[in-house]
Amino acid sequence: MRIHRISARKVRKTLRRMAALSKDLLSIPFVKPIALFLLLLCLLLVLAPYFLTKPIEKQEKKASPSPSFELAQIPKTIDVYIYEAGNTETLDFEEYVKGVVASEMPSSFHMEALKAQAVAARTYSLARVNKAAAGGNPEAHPDAPLCDTTHCQVYRSEDSLKKIKGAKWMTDDWHKICSAVDKTKGQLLYYDGQLVQQALFHSSSGGKTENSEDVFTSAVPYLVSVESPYENDATHQNEENSFSIYDFSERLKGKYPNIAFGDINSSNIEIISRSSGQRVEKMKIGDGIIEGRNVREALGLPSANFAVTISGDTITFTSSGSGHGVGMSQYGADGMAKKGYSYKKILSHYYSGTKIY
Numbered sequence: 001m002r003i004h005r006i007s008a009r010k011v012r013k014t015l016r017r018m019a020a021l022s023k024d025l026l027s028i029p030f031v032k033p034i035a036l037f038l039l040l041l042c043l044l045l046v047l048a049p050y051f052l053t054k055p056i057e058k059q060e061k062k063a064s065p066s067p068s069f070e071l072a073q074i075p076k077t078i079d080v081y082i083y084e085a086g087n088t089e090t091l092d093f094e095e096y097v098k099g100v101v102a103s104e105m106p107s108s109f110h111m112e113a114l115k116a117q118a119v120a121a122r123t124y125s126l127a128r129v130n131k132a133a134a135g136g137n138p139e140a141h142p143d144a145p146l147c148d149t150t151h152c153q154v155y156r157s158e159d160s161l162k163k164i165k166g167a168k169w170m171t172d173d174w175h176k177i178c179s180a181v182d183k184t185k186g187q188l189l190y191y192d193g194q195l196v197q198q199a200l201f202h203s204s205s206g207g208k209t210e211n212s213e214d215v216f217t218s219a220v221p222y223l224v225s226v227e228s229p230y231e232n233d234a235t236h237q238n239e240e241n242s243f244s245i246y247d248f249s250e251r252l253k254g255k256y257p258n259i260a261f262g263d264i265n266s267s268n269i270e271i272i273s274r275s276s277g278q279r280v281e282k283m284k285i286g287d288g289i290i291e292g293r294n295v296r297e298a299l300g301l302p303s304a305n306f307a308v309t310i311s312g313d314t315i316t317f318t319s320s321g322s323g324h325g326v327g328m329s330q331y332g333a334d335g336m337a338k339k340g341y342s343y344k345k346i347l348s349h350y351y352s353g354t355k356i357y
């Protein structure tokens with residue numbers, strides 16, 4: 001093998017030549033400023049990542065300061081009334097949350113949406129437990145603060161999920177749900193130093209969620225109408241439901257016998273007002289005035305966010321969204337997650353002014 005030996009004299013000579021060459025180059029007009037510019041550019045490229053990441057680190061640290069109030073205590077177990085079995089079961093709290101997330105949100109949803117659902121379900125459950133401890137269990141199930149149906153939150157045990165969904169689902173999807181719950185273990189939503197009492201959610205809003213007071217009785221500061229722009233994959237978009245005027249009129253009169261509708265015909269049906277979330281607030285039907293949510297209930301419409309068209313003897317309701325429209329839109333959460341939003345951003349969007357600890 002041939003080895004190149006470079007003497008110190010040769011190195012000094014080369015360096016002198018390079019220095020002379022750069023002196024000549026820099027003496028050419030415009031070369032000096034260009035060289036300076038390139039030097040600055042190199043410096044900028046080296047330092048840019050440092051300056052760009054520094055504020056993000058600061059922001060992240062700022063986003064979760066330790067709270068100045070006492071955090072709620074999550075018990076190890078929770079009592080849940082299981083309707084099919086007809087008895088109350090004592091379940092591990094976090095395992096119960098897994099069974100709720102599996103039953104309340106499609107497992108195909110994005111991980112960040114499932115994590116948001118886990119925090120909402122955990123918060124709702126603990127609020128019900130605390131409420132029951134202070135004022136007693138609900139009349140519908142006097143032995144437990146929660147039940148396993150839509151009356152509270154739908155819950156299915158691991159065994160019943162295995163039976164309903166099959167072995168493949170248990171390997172892939174159940175694992176994903178458990179991971180969403182584990183990654184947010186113990187996290188709860190707070191508003192103004194208090195545990196959120198009503199972490200309500202619905203399937204999809206149709207574009208905008210509702211103020212609590214427009215759907216239920218009272219105003220809640222974190223349940224206010226917000227845009228829900230990423231619901232493209234939602235079910236029940238522009239869903240049409242048609243009825244004959246006679247059938248429509250019979251259903252309303254049957255459900256609300258105390259409203260004096262009189263004769264209902266195609267010329268006396270009209271939407272009077274809408275909420276800020278675009279749901280029908282009041283309708284004039286015959287001689288009566290009725291709330292949009294009651295029309296939704298009588299006709300079994302997916303949402304009170306509807307338009308009405310009448311053609312001859314047929315009345316058609318075109319509705320958008322599914323559910324009451326208050327709090328987190330599940331399809332909206334999935335849409336946000338797919339756009340890159342974290343579960344924390346999703347939760348603070350749908351539950352205005354809340355913090356997660």
Ligand SMILES: [Zn+2]
Pocket residue numbers: 138140141146147148149151152153
């Ligand atoms: Zn219940």
